[in-house]
Amino acid sequence: MFERIPFSSFGEFLNMGGYAFNVWTVYLLFVIFLLVNLLGPRRRRKQLMKELERRAVLAERQQPDSSD
Amino acid sequence: MWQWFHRWGSPKWFYDLSGRWLPWLTGALILFLVVGVVWALLFVPQDYQQSYTTRILVVHVAVASTSLAFFPIMAVAGTITLVWKMKMADMVAKTVAPLGAWFSALTLASGSIWGSVMWGTWWEWSDSRLTSMLFQFFLLISVISLRSALNDSETAAKACAVLSIVGCVNVVIIKYSVEWWNTLHQPASALSMNSGSANGPAFWVPTLVMVIAMYLLMAVHVMMATRNEILRRESRSQWVQDLVLAAK
Numbered sequence: 001m002f003e004r005i006p007f008s009s010f011g012e013f014l015n016m017g018g019y020a021f022n023v024w025t026v027y028l029l030f031v032i033f034l035l036v037n038l039l040g041p042r043r044r045r046k047q048l049m050k051e052l053e054r055r056a057v058l059a060e061r062q063q064p065d066s067s068d
Numbered sequence: 069m070w071q072w073f074h075r076w077g078s079p080k081w082f083y084d085l086s087g088r089w090l091p092w093l094t095g096a097l098i099l100f101l102v103v104g105v106v107w108a109l110l111f112v113p114q115d116y117q118q119s120y121t122t123r124i125l126v127v128h129v130a131v132a133s134t135s136l137a138f139f140p141i142m143a144v145a146g147t148i149t150l151v152w153k154m155k156m157a158d159m160v161a162k163t164v165a166p167l168g169a170w171f172s173a174l175t176l177a178s179g180s181i182w183g184s185v186m187w188g189t190w191w192e193w194s195d196s197r198l199t200s201m202l203f204q205f206f207l208l209i210s211v212i213s214l215r216s217a218l219n220d221s222e223t224a225a226k227a228c229a230v231l232s233i234v235g236c237v238n239v240v241i242i243k244y245s246v247e248w249w250n251t252l253h254q255p256a257s258a259l260s261m262n263s264g265s266a267n268g269p270a271f272w273v274p275t276l277v278m279v280i281a282m283y284l285l286m287a288v289h290v291m292m293a294t295r296n297e298i299l300r301r302e303s304r305s306q307w308v309q310d311l312v313l314a315a316k
Contacts, residue, residue, distance in 0.1 A: 026182070038285070055303070
């Protein structure tokens with residue numbers, strides 16, 4: 001199960017036995033897929049919190065006596 | 069049991085609980101991803117026929133097998149929405165669908181890139197596995213557009229629930245397509261414990277690590293997106309307003 005690294009040089013690793021384009025394209029797509037689906041909801045949350053804060057400030061201004 | 073069920077139905081309870089779970093799940097996700105990717109790229113041995121393209125399959129198999137979980141999850145959530153009208157279930161169903169579309173798209177793309185060198189073709193319309201997976205992608209796009217097309221959120225929830233339950237039929241077709249019709253896509257490999265075998269643990273252990281990473285990714289994404297949906301839908305409730313003021 002724990003095999004030795006089958007490459008003898010870094011160039012060989014990049015070359016992937018001649019399938020460099022296919023292997024690295026898939027891993028690039030995989031990284032894009034991870035970034036979009038992990039950072040997307042985080043960014044959306046920040047936008048949402050800003051929007052809700054803005055609304056809370058507006059509501060406070062409209063009813064100053066009910067703010068506490 | 070009922071108390072447990074009711075608690076899960078409370079958006080605030082879900083929000084608090086997921087807030088406590090997210091750091092742990094994210095940590096586990098990063099751990100499994102790093103181990104999975106490093107193992108796949110560096111240590112998976114060269115196959116005598118496929119050379120190093122087996123590195124593509126570690127990602128492809130993990131993403132593809134996880135993609136089959138989306139319709140069953142949406143169907144369970146949809147059934148809960150239809151029977152008990154639980155708001156939380158519909159929020160989860162809504163956030164799961166776009167992620168499922170991403171999983172299906174990556175399955176198709178990675179499979180195609182692998183097939184282009186190993187099968188000599190990017191796409192084969194007569195192959196049942198390929199076409200049924202493409203159909204799943206289109207079904208998920210339909211669920212997403214159905215929700216955005218219907219203005220009334222209750223009608224949209226019901227319509228999406230029905231479509232999700234019907235969509236499960238396709239999951240069964242995808243799963244057994246390679247056994248029912250024998251065209252291009254190979255059936256699942258029989259796992260072998262023998263490390264000398266072409267299907268040995270050197271291939272399937274890193275794949276299993278990646279499958280776990282993909283389910284963790286699903287959990288983390290769905291929790292984050294559902295929390296956003298809770299904030300949006302419950303923005304008028306007191307606890308959300310308190311939360312916003314506390315964060316300011």
